[in-house]
Amino acid sequence: MNERTGIAWAGAAILVLALVLAAGCTGPGTGGPGTVVTTTPSLAVTTGIGESPTPEDPVTETTEVESVVEVLIRNSAFEPASLTIPPGTTVIWTNEDTVPHLLASDPHPAHTGLPELVSDTLSQGDMYRFTFTKTGNYGYHCDIHPSMTGTIVVEE
Ligand SMILES: [Cu+2]
Numbered sequence: 180m181n182e183r184t185g186i187a188w189a190g191a192a193i194l195v196l197a198l199v200l201a202a203g204c205t206g207p208g209t210g211g212p213g214t215v216v217t218t219t220p221s222l223a224v225t226t227g228i229g230e231s232p233t234p235e236d237p238v239t240e241t242t243e244v245e246s247v248v249e250v251l252i253r254n255s256a257f258e259p260a261s262l263t264i265p266p267g268t269t270v271i272w273t274n275e276d277t278v279p280h281l282l283a284s285d286p287h288p289a290h291t292g293l294p295e296l297v298s299d300t301l302s303q304g305d306m307y308r309f310t311f312t313k314t315g316n317y318g319y320h321c322d323i324h325p326s327m328t329g330t331i332v333v334e335e
Pocket residue numbers: 279280281321322323324327
């Protein structure tokens with residue numbers, strides 16, 4: 180587990196972003212595809228999972244710029260299945276399926292490719308996020324449905 184300092188505002192912003200992206204992709208009657216993607220924010224913070232809100236923490240204390248990319252889990256597939264990102268990028272997976280999924284790194288079932296990359300069981304609407312800090316080619320899959328595969332390529 181990557182125990183990096185979390186900033187509550189960043190977490191909230193990411194959640195809002197994810198919701199906006201999700202709404203843009205699937206929301207009925209909102210008038211078209213998600214052009215909101217063009218406003219991908221750069222947050223000058225890193226985030227942690229399960230951090231309690233600490234609004235008094237100044238956002239300016241951090242030195243790293245984080246960008247966020249979303250992958251949807253839909254129709255028992257990862258969208259996009261392959262994604263290339265620079266180091267430091269946080270990927271947020273959102274399960275839109277009614278069946279649960281569980282992300283883990285390849286190979287199945289050892290999950291030794293990137294042991295830290297493992298989610299809880301994601302029910303519909305659940306999200307999992309992971310920040311990729313090192314370059315490499317990271318294959319992953321759904322531990323419940325191992326034929327579901329995806330790749331994150333981290334390169335400068
Ligand atoms: Cu699955």
